[in-house]
Amino acid sequence: MDKESFRGSLEQVDATCWRIPKSYKPGMRVDGLIFTNERMLPQLLKDQAPEQVANAAFLPGIQHASLAMPDIHWGYGFCIGGVCATDPEEGGVISPGGVGYDVNCGVRLVRSNLRYNDVKPQLRPLVEALFRTVPAGVGRSGHYKFDKKELAHLLGEGPRYLRDRDLATQSDLEYTEAEGRLVGADPECVSDHALNRGAEQCGTLGSGNHFMEVQVVDEVFDEKTAAVFGLEKDMVCVMIHSGSRGLGYQVCDDALLSLRDAPRKYGIELPDRQLACAPVDSPEGKKYIAAMRAAANFAWCNRQLLMQQAREVFATVFGRSWQELQMNLVYDVCHNIAKFEEHTIGGKLKKVWVHRKGATRAFPPGHPEVPALYRKVGQPVLIPGDMGRASWVLAGMQGSMDKTFGTTCHGAGRAMSRTASLKHAAGRHIDKELEALGIIARSQSKKGLAEEQPAAYKNVDDVVEVVHEAGLSRKVARMRPIGVIKG
């Protein structure tokens, strides 16, 4: 299956939304809706991602439409940037492919009281120290070891368990989506294989597009909201992008195995085996949900321990404790997840399973699940871009509840395949190019920086423009990278 262009039908709905009508393919239960704009449209048609939006519309119990955010790109099964909601009352299914292998892959942002000029003279030693300390790259084990009993606590309780071991604070929990714990997680539903893969990986970054970045608040677009989030221009922050490591990948693998016979057993016809799913209330569905929730809790522990390591490095480099440096968590979001949420659909309040595969929750002002301190302005949404340009802090808007089951984009989205990126980087020194921009970047693998070079991604500013204009979330602050750690 090589990369092919999408040649199906797309109808413009408005300035930021295009429709794949239900009639496009027999078997689609709802339309596909893609949030994008004229400028990004040609890029969107370059691969099979729109076809995957249409394929997700086959899922039993799907509500309203199969959705895609503007950072949409070709994934496996679901597209990256895909969102769909299924209603268990209408035979709705849960699909591990709609979550992805990296369960609760997500992003957190930590602020500090340091300004760019405080950090600039120390930037290289800071980045080198982060690179030495934070385990990253293929096959690297973490500094924290947990036995099976302890792992079960991590899976059941999330970072709450780390708080009891002085590796997390109460405030860290408050500013994590779902307070870092999905209720209903059952460690018993997580296989030994998954535990074996995860045992040494809690507190490790991984590889691919995962990163730890030192960033500076480059521009503030909404002063009031930025102040509520504790952000101001020139402030130095740390952004962390990682997920549930091998444990989560194995949870997805195990579920796909248990769902192998599900299409026949439950009479579900799907155009792609990777969309494998089962009714929410089936034994297979229930088991996956309990294991997926446990993997999500593990991912929050992973990002918590990554943050702790960053805090400790800052404390060593700047000679003050992280508390003195006010390295407090702004927020932590997940962007690969399925959650049981209340949404108004067709005028009726329903509880549905919202699958977000490379998409971020963006609850609006007033939503009870937004931390009290932020409730008036909406949930912080963290959008990592590429290592040369920018990342964003947005705030959730009412439009997300009206149009996208409380969801917005999750990143820049890849524009170039990894092989194309390597060709594009041939003969160049990406690290030197970044250095000329004032960015120190270190990667464990030679190819890492080449594959993840800025040009491999869409411009995150374009993606953010669409969600801002569509009213899904609004611009709060643009962050620029100054230090990058990659696997």
Added chain:
Amino acid sequence: MIEFFEHTADLGLRARAADLDDLFAEAARALFSAVVEDMGTVVASQRMVIRIPGADKEFLLFDWLKALLYHFDAEHLLFSRFEVKVGADGLEGAAWGELMDPARHEMNHEVKAITLHGLKVEQSAEGWLAEVIVDI
């Protein structure tokens, strides 16, 4: 014969061989050439035997690669030589390799998982072809 093919976010592995046994061995080589920069640095000092039941060739390939990836991720074993016998109701594969040593092995990609998307095992006049997309 092995090669990578383009996929926007992930990586496609393609293997060709004269018969099914070699095809499965080649696909495993493709997987580990995605994991480690130079498979020539991996000494084939330990042998592991993997048996997988099943008749569906595509699921057999999927399960075979998944099993190998598990041994790498959970046990840090890198493999560089493979022999596979595919039968009517399953396969028996042997993989030779050693423990990962960061001093000697330069790593390539973190393969998170083998996916079912676009998974293909096909026979043509020229022989057998396998395609699999791995999650990076």
